[in-house]
Amino acid sequence: AATRSSSSSSALGQFELDRELDDLFVDDFVSRVAGGLSRHSQVRRRALGAVAWKQVRAARDYLEAHALRPVRSGELETVTGLDRFTLSRHFRTAFATSPHRYMLMRRLQQAKTLMGEGEGFADVAAATGFADQAHFIRHFKKAYGVTPGRWAGLQRFEAETGPFSS
DSSP: OHHHHHHHHHHHTTSOTTSOOOHHHHHHHHHHHHHHHHHHSSSOOOOOOSOOHHHHHHHHHHHHHTTTSOOOHHHHHHHHSSOHHHHHHHHHHHHSSOHHHHHHHHHHHHHHHHHHTTOOHHHHHHHTTOSSHHHHHHHHHHHHSSOHHHHHHHHHHHHHHOTTOO
């Protein structure tokens, strides 16, 4: 139980109160809370059934094509024909991550490309859909375990010395 509550509190810690919450983040958070409540209730959760592969692939493709801008839950509902919570369950089952996290990782991949081209962190943050540089750095460090500055330094070192040099 401690793990679940800490993951919920860390999920809440990912946003600033002076900013509007991202639709996909809210859907992911509500889905996690509902799943946690369902696990602790006496009511049996209805089985998911077969994964709606056509719909989750359509959602994935849409997220990839629009990863650098905010994607609203309603857009994914229109693209897939599934409501946001059903889509979230199917997406998690198919790809082992939420639509929000999937989109976030696409943004971070693009950020790594831009940093490799020598772009500054503030420009990278703006170009990849993060609210600001601090938002970008926080998500980068959480995903990769190092700050963007450290990652860029390691990339420069590897470029100068070659991979696995001592």
